[in-house]
Amino acid sequence: MESNYTIIIADDHPLFRNALFQSVHMAISGANLLETDSLNALLELLEKEPDVDLLLLDLKMPGANGMSGLIQLRADYPDLPIVVISASEESSVVTQVKHYGAFGFIPKSSDMRTLIAALNQVLEGEPYFPPGLVNESIPTNxxxxxxxxxxxxxxxxxxxxxxxxxxxxxxxxxxxxxxxxxxxxxxxxxxxxxxxxxxxxxxxxxxxx
Structure with a gap:
C-alpha cells in the first residue's frame, strides 16, 4: 500500500519502536513516519503536526498513565484515529481500550501479516480489534x-x-x-x-x- 499518510509511533521501548517503524514502512510505502517516546513529547508533536492520519499508542510509556492517557488524547483530539499497540492482551484491556475511544488494538505479539492487515484496515476507515477479545457489555464510566x-x-x-x-x-x-x-x-x-x-x-x- 503506497500513500502520503502521516503516522506517529508513540512507544518508549527503542527496539520495539524501531521494529514497528520498519513494519509500518513495509506495510505503507511512502508514509511519513514520526516517533516519540513519552506523552509530553507526543503532545508537543501533535501541536506541530496538525494533519496526523494515525497514532499508534503504547499505553505504558512515560506520562501516559495507562487508560487515562488514551482518554485524554481522545478528548483533546477527537478526530484522530488512535490504535493502541500493547503487550497486555487480556480481554478486559482490549475492551477498555475500545470503550475509551480507540479505533483499534493490535497486540505486540502480532505477526507481520496480522499487523499489515490491521494497519490497512484502520487506514481504510474500519476499526480493528482482535476477534473474540471485546466484551460489548462494559458499562459507561x-x-x-x-x-x-x-x-x-x-x-x-x-x-x-x-x-x-x-x-x-x-x-x-x-x-x-x-x-x-x-x-x-x-x-x-x-x-x-x-x-x-x-x-x-x-x-x-x-x-x-
Whole structure:
C-alpha cells in the first residue's frame, strides 16, 4: 500500500519502536513516519503536526498513565484515529481500550501479516480489534468523562502529581508560577470531584486497574 499518510509511533521501548517503524514502512510505502517516546513529547508533536492520519499508542510509556492517557488524547483530539499497540492482551484491556475511544488494538505479539492487515484496515476507515477479545457489555464510566474534562495542561499536572512531585517542582518543570499550579489544582479537584491531591492520584490509578 503506497500513500502520503502521516503516522506517529508513540512507544518508549527503542527496539520495539524501531521494529514497528520498519513494519509500518513495509506495510505503507511512502508514509511519513514520526516517533516519540513519552506523552509530553507526543503532545508537543501533535501541536506541530496538525494533519496526523494515525497514532499508534503504547499505553505504558512515560506520562501516559495507562487508560487515562488514551482518554485524554481522545478528548483533546477527537478526530484522530488512535490504535493502541500493547503487550497486555487480556480481554478486559482490549475492551477498555475500545470503550475509551480507540479505533483499534493490535497486540505486540502480532505477526507481520496480522499487523499489515490491521494497519490497512484502520487506514481504510474500519476499526480493528482482535476477534473474540471485546466484551460489548462494559458499562459507561463516569470517571473517564471526568478525566476527559481536564485540559491538556491540567492532565499534565495530574500526571506529575501521581509521580509524587510537589507544587514547587511542578511549577519549575512547566515553567510557570506556583500560583498557576495551585489554580490548576483547584480546577482539577473540582472536575474530578475530589478534595485533595491524594484522592486525585487514587482516582487516576483506579481507572488503570
Amino acid at each position: 463516569d470517571l473517564a468523562e471526568r478525566i476527559a474534562a481536564l485540559t491538556p495542561q491540567q492532565y499534565k499536572v495530574l500526571g506529575m502529581l501521581s509521580d509524587g512531585l510537589l507544587n514547587k517542582q511542578i511549577a519549575y518543570e512547566l515553567n510557570v508560577s506556583e500560583a498557576t499550579i495551585k489554580a490548576h489544582m483547584t480546577a482539577i479537584f473540582r472536575k474530578l470531584g475530589v478534595k485533595n491531591r491524594t484522592q486525585a492520584v487514587i482516582l487516576l490509578k483506579e481507572i488503570n486497574d
